[in-house]
Amino acid sequence: MTAGIGRPRRLPVAFFARDATVVAPExxxxxxxxxxxxxxxxxxxxxxxxxxxxxxxxxxFRGVTARNAVMFGPPxxxxxxxxxxxxxxxxxxxxxxxxxxAVLVRAAVMDGIDxxxxxxxxxxxxxxxxxxxxxxxxxxxxxxxxxxxxxxxTPRIGITKAVDWxxxxxxxxxxxxxxxxxS
DNA sequence: AATCTGATCGTG
DNA sequence: ACGATCAGATTA
Numbered sequence: 792m793t794a795g796i797g798r799p800r801r802l803p804v805a806f807f808a809r810d811a812t813v814v815a816p817e818x819x820x821x822x823x824x825x826x827x828x829x830x831x832x833x834x835x836x837x838x839x840x841x842x843x844x845x846x847x848x849x850x851x852f853r854g855v856t857a858r859n860a861v862m863f864g865p866p867x868x869x870x871x872x873x874x875x876x877x878x879x880x881x882x883x884x885x886x887x888x889x890x891x892x893a894v895l896v897r898a899a900v901m902d903g904i905d906x907x908x909x910x911x912x913x914x915x916x917x918x919x920x921x922x923x924x925x926x927x928x929x930x931x932x933x934x935x936x937x938x939x940x941x942x943x944x945t946p947r948i949g950i951t952k953a954v955d956w957x958x959x960x961x962x963x964x965x966x967x968x969x970x971x972x973x974s
Numbered sequence: 975a976a977t978c979t980g981a982t983c984g985t986g
Numbered sequence: 987a988c989g990a991t992c993a994g995a996t997t998a
Contacts, residue, residue, distance in 0.1 A: 840981070848981070858994060876991030878982050895981055913982045950981055 797936025806932075807866035811841035811885040811892040812958060816942040818883065818894060819962040822933040825919045832919055834899035834909065835937070837962040840947050842882070844891040847952040851891025861927045862891040871916070871926040878913030879922050883930050897948070897959075912949075 799822065807814060822833045842849035850859040850872065861870040862884055870882040870893045882893035898910045901918060909918045916922070940962035947959045 842981070850981075853995080856995070872981085873993065874980060875982050876980095876993070880981060882981085897981085911982070947981075951979090 797934075799933040799935045802867075802932040802934055804865070804867045807883060807885050807930075808887055809885060811843050811894050814883070814885045815839045815841040815894045815958070816944075816960045817939070818896070818932070819940050819942055819960060820937040822935060823881075823883075823896060823899060823919070824931040824933055825921060825925075832901065833933070834896075834901050834915065834919055836896055836899045838896075838898035838910075839960050840895040840897055841885075841958040841960075842893055842895060843886075846956065846958075848947070848950040848954070848956075849891070851893075855891070859891065862893050864888055864927070867930050867932075869921075869925050869928050869930050871921060871923055873923060875913075879916040880912040881916055881919070881921050881925070883932065 802821065818836050818839050820835055820837070822835055825832050825834070842851065844851045846852060851862045855863050858872055859870070861868055862882070864884060865888045866885050868884045870884050871879055873879055880895060882895045884893045886892040895912060896915060897912050899915055900906060901909050904918055909915045942960040942962065944957045945959045945961060946955045946957060
């Protein structure tokens with residue numbers, strides 16, 4: 792992806808301490824950094840989905856459980872879960888502690904990685920090497936001054952409840968269409 | 975204890 | 987359109 796446009800600034804916890812529907816679109820084109828030092832991998836976020844507690848499709852809808860506990864914890868942490876017996880998905884926890892909400896990172900662009908290898912929630916975690924051991928870890932989001940894209944809000948993907956809620960934001964994608972589950 | 979259902983992805 | 991594959995949540 793493009794080299795640093797500005798000096799990367801780490802987003803403060805306050806950034807995440809707001810409603811998921813507000814934070815989600817602002818996460819577009821921010822960098823999600825995994826690892827540190829020379830092992831650090833950056834992913835420029837290009838597709839997100841917001842999940843709040845009042846959302847029937849959210850894992851937090853029915854209250855705290857062992858799996859979703861992190862969603863109810865402090866903002867700015869990673870909520871990682873395992874689904875379909877084979878895929879991991881990463882979320883950035885938002886809102887105040889006690890409020891179960893998060894933003895699912897559905898796609899990102901990575902330097903030297905074929906976009907088709909990171910254009911889906913499950914594929915992205917593989918590309919970033921994220922698994923359940925990252926659940927609850929502090930998220931490392933960077934703002935390198937990349938211009939904010941004109942976020943397009945659309946219905947969500949891959950869920951069966953409240954599908955129509957406009958809580959999915961997609962940024963211009965440099966390669967082939969995002970995902971294959973068109974809408 | 976048993977059943978059901980996925981915030982997905984690759985293949986047919 | 988469908989199967990893979992299993993953990994977590996729900997129901998009995």
